[in-house]
Amino acid sequence: MVAPGDQPTDEGDRQTQLLRGALDMCLLALLAREPAHGYELVRRMEAAGFGAISYGTIYPLLTRMRRLGLVADEQQVSPTGPPRKVYALTGSGRTHLDAWQKQWTRFAGIVDAVLIPPADRTTRS
Amino acid sequence: MDIIDSVLAEADQAWRAYGVGPADRTALAADLRLDLQAAVADGGVPAQLIGGDVAGFARRLADEAGVRRVRRDYARLLRTALLGAVLGVVLGYGILMAAYPVFVRLVDIPRSVQVPVQVAVGVYYGVPAAVVVAGAVVAVRHRLRDLPEIRRTTRMMSVLLPAAGILVTPITMAFAWSTDYDTAPEVVAVEVAMVLAALAGATVLARRLSLSDRRAAAAGATRRPATAPGTPRR
Numbered sequence: 001m002v003a004p005g006d007q008p009t010d011e012g013d014r015q016t017q018l019l020r021g022a023l024d025m026c027l028l029a030l031l032a033r034e035p036a037h038g039y040e041l042v043r044r045m046e047a048a049g050f051g052a053i054s055y056g057t058i059y060p061l062l063t064r065m066r067r068l069g070l071v072a073d074e075q076q077v078s079p080t081g082p083p084r085k086v087y088a089l090t091g092s093g094r095t096h097l098d099a100w101q102k103q104w105t106r107f108a109g110i111v112d113a114v115l116i117p118p119a120d121r122t123t124r125s
Numbered sequence: 126m127d128i129i130d131s132v133l134a135e136a137d138q139a140w141r142a143y144g145v146g147p148a149d150r151t152a153l154a155a156d157l158r159l160d161l162q163a164a165v166a167d168g169g170v171p172a173q174l175i176g177g178d179v180a181g182f183a184r185r186l187a188d189e190a191g192v193r194r195v196r197r198d199y200a201r202l203l204r205t206a207l208l209g210a211v212l213g214v215v216l217g218y219g220i221l222m223a224a225y226p227v228f229v230r231l232v233d234i235p236r237s238v239q240v241p242v243q244v245a246v247g248v249y250y251g252v253p254a255a256v257v258v259a260g261a262v263v264a265v266r267h268r269l270r271d272l273p274e275i276r277r278t279t280r281m282m283s284v285l286l287p288a289a290g291i292l293v294t295p296i297t298m299a300f301a302w303s304t305d306y307d308t309a310p311e312v313v314a315v316e317v318a319m320v321l322a323a324l325a326g327a328t329v330l331a332r333r334l335s336l337s338d339r340r341a342a343a344a345g346a347t348r349r350p351a352t353a354p355g356t357p358r359r
Contacts, residue, residue, distance in 0.1 A: 039164030039174065055174035056182045059160060064189035075159065081166030085159040 012051075019050065024061060024070075025104060026050070028089060028097040031071060035088035038062055062087055070096055129161050132171045132179055139180035144194040145187050153183075153190060195336050196272055199329055205268050206261040206282070206328045207321075213260020217253030224252075258286045261328070274335045281331035289327035293320055 019026075030036070030044050038059045045053045065071045070093035075083045089097070133154050140150045161171050175182045187194070234240065266279040297319050304312050 037163045038160045039167050039169050042174075043167075054176055055164065055169065056176045056178075056185075059157070060182070060186045060189040063156075063186055064191075067189070067191045078163070078166065082162040083159065084163045084166075085156065 015051065019053070022104065023053075023057070024065060025097065025100045027058070027061065027065070028070060028093055028100070031087055031089045032094065032097060035086045037084045037086050041087075065093070069093070128171045129158060129165065132161065132175060133158060135179040136183035136186075139183035140187055142180075143184050143187055144196055145192050146195060149187070149190075149192040153186060153192070157186070197332060197336060198269070198272055199332065202265060202269065202272075202278075202332055203325055203328060205265050206324075208268075209261040209264025210257050210324070211260075212264070213257035214253070216260060217256035220256060221249075221253050225249075254287075254290055258283065258290070261286060261324075265328075277335035278332050281335050282328060285327040285331045286324060289323040290320075293323035 026045065026048070027041060030041060030048070036044065039055060041062070042053060042055050042058050045058070062071065066073060066087070069090055071087045072090050073085050073087050076086045078084050136157065137150055137154060140153065145153070161169075161174070164174055165171060262279050262282050265282065266275065269275050272278075297316050300319065301307075301312075301316060
């Protein structure tokens with residue numbers, strides 16, 4: 001909670017807080033595009049613009065999603081190195097992703113409605 | 126691969142301390158190894174990937190994988206057993222002081238019957254010792270009833286504690302003999318420490334044995350954590 005008179009929190013901390021509620025959904029969305037192994041997902045998240053998210057955060061989350069049946073892993077032979085454990089979305093994962101996506105869109109709409117004054121919205125539209 | 130091995134060894138240590146069973150540790154380590162190998166092949170450095178806090182990462186991973194943790198609680202177990210034993214000492218001493226004169230008055234052994242001195246010593250010290258063991262066992266059974274497999278632990282304790290007592294008594298007596306039965310405080314302290322160490326060892330062993338069966342059963346039931354889609358284990 002931000003106490004009255006506090007300075008705005010560090011941008012990185014704020015970003016972390018925002019990401020906390022959306023990280024699993026973003027991982028599912030990235031895996032929906034193409035299966036990947038843990039480290040590859042770290043790089044994709046970085047490339048997507050989230051900044052540096054540690055492997056130590058992503059890997060346990062992937063493990064949880066696997067336990068919940070949202071993703072499944074399989075070993076793939078790699079021509080350039082050791083076999084890769086590649087994660088892919090399951091049917092249940094896709095269903096959850098669709099539901100979470102809709103929820104996120106609704107939520108973001110509500111936040112926008114609160115943040116953007118009605119006058120600005122009229123101007124924009 | 127040395128770096129991966131050292132990271133996995135550190136993680137394994139953290140899982141052990143966290144109460145993760147051997148089968149789950151093996152499965153978690155195998156999964157993590159595969160993923161780290163892929164990451165390293167893509168240019169990642171294991172230590173940097175996981176960060177400085179490998180133990181924290183390992184605990185988080187175990188939680189997310191939903192592995193069953195076994196609460197060993199050795200410190201709590203030993204504290205409780207000691208408390209029960211101390212109460213047992215007081216009670217045993219009280220029983221001895223109260224019962225001995227009563228027995229002497231009630232039981233009039235004819236002079237023709239020769240009671241071996243070993244039997245007399247065994248009864249004289251055995252009764253309070255049994256009360257001490259009972260005190261420790263009852264205290265653990267009652268106060269730690271929230272711990273898994275505590276009944277089994279106390280059953281094992283009731284076998285192992287007397288065995289440890291029987292084992293450590295001649296050793297302690299030999300030590301006392303070697304010091305010419307010195308009653309200097311430091312010598313007595315060493316003798317007390319020897320007995321306590323034996324009893325503590327028996328208590329810890331009882332806990333380990335009672336949990337190792339549980340782990341073996343759990344390992345047989347579930348070979349790999351976090352791999353069965355849609356079957357949360359917590």
